[in-house]
Amino acid sequence: MGKIIITGGSSLRGRVKISGAKNASLALLCATILARNEVVLENVPDISDVRVMIQIINNLGAQIAWENPETLRIMPPRKINMGAPFHLVKKLRASNLLLGPMLARFGQAKVALPGGCNIGIRPMDLHFKGLSGLGAELSLEHGCVCGSVPERLKGARIYLDFPSVGATENIMMAACLAKGQTLIENAAKEPEIVDLANFLNTMGAKVRGAGTDVIKVEGVASLKGGVRYPVIPDRIEAGTFMVAAAATKGDVILENMIPAHVQPLSAKLREADVDVIEGEDSLRVISSRPLKPIDIKTMPYPGFPTDMQSQLAAMLSVVPGTSMLVENIFENRFMVADELKRMGARIKVEGRIAVIEGVSCLEGTQVKATDLRAGAALIVAGLIATGETEICNASFIDRGYHNLEEKLRNLGASIRRH
Numbered sequence: 001m002g003k004i005i006i007t008g009g010s011s012l013r014g015r016v017k018i019s020g021a022k023n024a025s026l027a028l029l030c031a032t033i034l035a036r037n038e039v040v041l042e043n044v045p046d047i048s049d050v051r052v053m054i055q056i057i058n059n060l061g062a063q064i065a066w067e068n069p070e071t072l073r074i075m076p077p078r079k080i081n082m083g084a085p086f087h088l089v090k091k092l093r094a095s096n097l098l099l100g101p102m103l104a105r106f107g108q109a110k111v112a113l114p115g116g117c118n119i120g121i122r123p124m125d126l127h128f129k130g131l132s133g134l135g136a137e138l139s140l141e142h143g144c145v146c147g148s149v150p151e152r153l154k155g156a157r158i159y160l161d162f163p164s165v166g167a168t169e170n171i172m173m174a175a176c177l178a179k180g181q182t183l184i185e186n187a188a189k190e191p192e193i194v195d196l197a198n199f200l201n202t203m204g205a206k207v208r209g210a211g212t213d214v215i216k217v218e219g220v221a222s223l224k225g226g227v228r229y230p231v232i233p234d235r236i237e238a239g240t241f242m243v244a245a246a247a248t249k250g251d252v253i254l255e256n257m258i259p260a261h262v263q264p265l266s267a268k269l270r271e272a273d274v275d276v277i278e279g280e281d282s283l284r285v286i287s288s289r290p291l292k293p294i295d296i297k298t299m300p301y302p303g304f305p306t307d308m309q310s311q312l313a314a315m316l317s318v319v320p321g322t323s324m325l326v327e328n329i330f331e332n333r334f335m336v337a338d339e340l341k342r343m344g345a346r347i348k349v350e351g352r353i354a355v356i357e358g359v360s361c362l363e364g365t366q367v368k369a370t371d372l373r374a375g376a377a378l379i380v381a382g383l384i385a386t387g388e389t390e391i392c393n394a395s396f397i398d399r400g401y402h403n404l405e406e407k408l409r410n411l412g413a414s415i416r417r418h
């Protein structure tokens with residue numbers, strides 16, 4: 001799976017360009033299935049999750065090719081090949097986002113139960129509730145979700161018991177081609193939801209209210225496609241560089257990003273006594289004073305993102321005093337604590353709570369990435385540790401970070417792949 005080796009101790013300094021968002025790109029790629037004509041997506045990150053999703057959608061009958069390193073040209077399928085293969089689907093969570101578009105456009109779907117990082121049980125009941133509320137008939141057969149639509153999907157009022165990102169996306173995409181109006185209540189409000197709604201509207205959908213608790217979709221007969229659309233910047237990649245800059249006492253300017261999308265993290269870094277200066281589409285992080293301990297509770301957007309919790313745990317492990325993390329989204333997201341402890345961190349995990357007692361330094365050693373953001377956290381830990389840190393299972397990190405080593409080297413880090 002590859003190793004990343006870091007020699008710690010350098011402060012990160014300079015400028016870094018943030019890539020397009022993984023989670024938005026994956027949802028938008030699934031949404032292209034709804035379109036009748038070619039679609040061009042710009043600012044797509046060349047990461048392994050995106051490459052796997054391209055393979056899956058090509059298998060369904062689409063034709064997708066890179067026009068240049070950040071631009072994908074997609075000819076949606078005219079008829080669908082059933083069965084998204086397990087060996088691909090198991091690699092990423094977002095493969096469950098194929099269900100809504102396949103059912104809406106082709107009236108049938110068969111997708112192996114999705115994989116992704118082992119950060120919790122991650123049920124799909126809300127996806128099922130929403131899609132069956134629109135009239136789809138769904139069953140689980142031999143590890144596959146099978147679905148069919150007797151006639152056309154019909155608009156409905158759907159209340160989500162929890163504002164699930166994936167369920168909101170799946171229902172929103174399916175509702176675009178349903179007959180009549182759909183209301184998604186207690187919808188997720190993440191920036192990736194808004195990006196998906198904007199993309200669907202560019203293709204001819206009628207989605208209103210994305211970014212609020214209630215999304216209203218007026219179904220249309222078809223989505224024309226024939227559009228070029230830039231994916232939003234990746235707020236989690238941006239957040240990871242912000243934390244790396246703060247932890248290494250650095251001074252980094254992040255370019256091509258949306259400061260409002262990282263506001264929950266900026267607020268917390270400021271509490272820790274880091275300077276975060278917002279530009280229009282850039283942001284500067286300067287860490288020149290001793291850091292203060294902070295408490296974090298992960299929440300749906302605009303709360304603090306679960307995808308940034310591990311990286312912050314790495315930073316806080318060397319901040320004098322006691323910090324506390326409460327993980328409210330995924331029950332298994334403290335796996336990184338054991339790896340950080342190997343490096344000398346003092347972290348006590350009790351259920352959904354982790355208490356961190358800051359130590360004076362972390363020591364480089366061999367550690368393993370247990371999931372994507374745990375891998376990112378170990379990179380942060382390696383950058384601040386004394387000596388050499390060897391991170392195995394680096395392919396987890398490749399799921400979500402484009403050119404991470406090169407970007408960090410340009411900021412002065414000593415990092416290489418083995």
Ligand SMILES: CC(=O)N[C@H]1[C@@H](OP(=O)(O)OP(=O)(O)OC[C@H]2O[C@@H](n3ccc(=O)[nH]c3=O)[C@H](O)[C@@H]2O)O[C@H](CO)[C@@H](O)[C@@H]1O
Nearest residue numbers: 023094122123124125126127162164165166167307329330
């Ligand atoms: C590809 C993608 O976009 N992944 C993101 C997406 O994952 P994903 O869409 O899987 O996350 P959800 O928002 O759906 O999950 C949030 C919570 O809802 C629960 N739940 C979800 C669906 C369901 O049917 N039933 C149910 O109980 C989950 O177990 C979890 O506890 O949002 C997460 C929360 O911001 C991020 O960490 C992931 O990076």
Ligand SMILES: C=C(OP(=O)(O)O)C(=O)O
Nearest residue numbers: 093094116117307372373
């Ligand atoms: C949890 C993540 O991704 P996924 O939902 O694809 O597993 C993530 O990006 O941190």
